[in-house]
Amino acid sequence: MLAGLGPPADPADPGWAHLMVESARAAGHDRLGVLHETAVAPLETAAARRALVDPGRRSPLPAAPAAPGDTTYLCAVDGDGMGVSLIQSNASGFGSLLFEPNTGINLHNRGIGFSLTPGHFAEYGPGRRPPHTLCPALVTRPDGTLRAVLGTMGGDAQPQILLQIVTRLLLHRQTPSAAVGAPRWRLSGGDTGFDTWRSDQGVEVEEGAPWADGLRERGHPVGTAAYGTDFGHAHLIDLLPSGMLAGAADPRALIGAALGR
Template identity: 55%
Template sequence: MSRSRPQVPFATRHARNGMVCTVDHLASDAGVSLLRAGGSAADAAVAASAVLAVTTQHMCGMGGDLWALVHHADGTAPAALNASGRAGSGADPDALRAEGRTRMRFRNDIRSVPVPGCVDGWLSLHERYGRVPLAEVLAPAIDFASGGFPLSPHGAAAAALLDGVANTDDYSPQNRPGDLISRPGVAAALHEIVVGGREAYYEGGFGRDLIELGSGEYTTADLARSQADWVTPLQTDAWGHRLWTVPPNSQGYLTLAGAWIAAGLELPADPDDPLFAHLLAEAAKQAGWDRPAVLSADADGAALVAPERLAPRRAAISPDAAAPLGAGTGTGDTMYLAAVDDDRMGVSLIQSNAGGWGIGLWTPTHRISLHNRGIGFNLVEGHAAEYRPGRRPPHTLAPAIVQRADGSLRSVVGTMGGDAQPQVLLQVLARSLCAGEEPASAIGSGRWRWGAAEGTGFDTWADPGNLQLYIEGHAAWAGPDGLADLTGRGHRVGTDGAHDNSYGHAHLIEVHDSVLAGASDPRALTGGVAGY
């Protein structure tokens, strides 16, 4: 088993048969209830994700996107699900440029809303891997939406931002943590899906609302087309394990690239050594600085993680000083959940609104907030990621799975965090696979993240020459000596508070012989690990 560094009362949880980790203990419990009823990890993941779409709509929901990886019990290559939506048929970058726009709008512009893929993702995952009827899978979410759920602290803080926003009557700016909230419109939408499938949702009230809000942005054909596709996952080897993630248009390749680079460096044995943070941060920077130029739905993911591309980037890293960008080379809000069943199928699933409540527009029929994932597009004429009809935008969502050399499941892991997702995952993986920390320590320890001095969390690499290395307040190297060490190596350093929300909500389940070990991120406040 892993080296133990318990952080009481935050501790690793263990179970024998199955386990679910999410940002909300209500969702984790719902997922495990499906496992107990004979459901698969996919059933548990969809059930938990649907509950989160009810209780945690300030981070995710039926108006957003979804990605998933599925580890098969036989150890073959995982299946990857891309349920990220496409821009509507009315997408017109020339119109935006004529308005003087140089980038997609972050708020209050329907053009930054690709057709949401979440529900298509649920249905595709359940159709392929579900064991129990969809009605049973969505029953916990319907119950919470109709009967009510206690609002989380993060949810209450987010509700304060909805004052004056149309169709948000389920919430109030005066909401406090623990207030009972019901979502009758969301309950109705979930029930419609149970009865009528995707057509009842995408071609029913939700679809009609989207077309009306779009005023020409979408057509009925856009809504009739499924937003979910099974795609080929990416892989690389690091620290004696095989790492898997989803391909472009996801930025998941950055997790693999950073891990491959870091695995070839001489990391110190102590992950609390400032040199450990320096080398990992340098690996993430070398992997990611050119992301805006190379990431699109058409990008060759395998080429982006090829050793011949990454080796010069690794060689550019020095233990003594921050490397210049390009040396050796030719640049929110989300929820993540992990589920493992008694057959050791593992599901790594991530679902998102992108920025908080999303674009700031809600559908009138069901009161579902719409995401703003279209901010991943650019307005550079001719660029592969230019905002265009039918295109998927570059995506931050990047779930991961770790296998042992024999193909058996080692870990299911992921995080929210916008551009920082691969950086958080690199740190969790290095602590777990390289330093041998148990899940609670790997998840709960302080982190670093690259960021723009002033940004949204989705523009980290817009100006990679002006990056700042931010340090979480409870990190071992957040004290004067640690900060001086990192500054001395050439980093521009900023600091944040302890257990800061901007450093992600990561969750991790590890498989050890016949025992599961898991941890949910304390930064989520109401997160939970449930097992049996």
């Protein structure tokens, strides 16, 4: 979505944040109606949605309610360049509220993403996987080798956060620490649950971010919040051409570290 819009070269430009915000809103708004597995999702709708993005103004989208979820993320890369991007989320706090009696492990509740409506893209059925908010990421080079491993918690804000970090890392060539620690925006729908886009009430930016006034000028309702956990706990490992690894743990996280040996 964003690639076809040509974001400004300077991440401090309000137009940079505006195009990302609009891409996230446009790409995610139809999520409940079309998202499931690649074989059945009409990916061509992305081009139609992109055409609705105004580079100078916020686009109108209808609203609907949201719901919460719970997530944690970690990543690792070994000496051979094998990377793991791992995310765990029970959904709805304690998930399904069903526990395995011998270990006490509780079962997740990601089946809430299914639909019981016949013909729905997320219709429940044998071998089907439910749509969800989780998006642990692996970034590869054109030759297929691993470039980066990253992910975050944050409900529907996860792709919004990763969009900002990946753009900073690849397009603006920032270091992992700079890309992860930089100010962020997120769509503010009351929480970062499962359908933030449809409950879209505006954009929330971290205090100190350079885009607030410019986004307001483009028609976005903008709020500010303290630099902190509401904007995700993102972690990143970058595999440099030299073979060295560079990692960063989100300074927003109450507990988190980038470790190597």
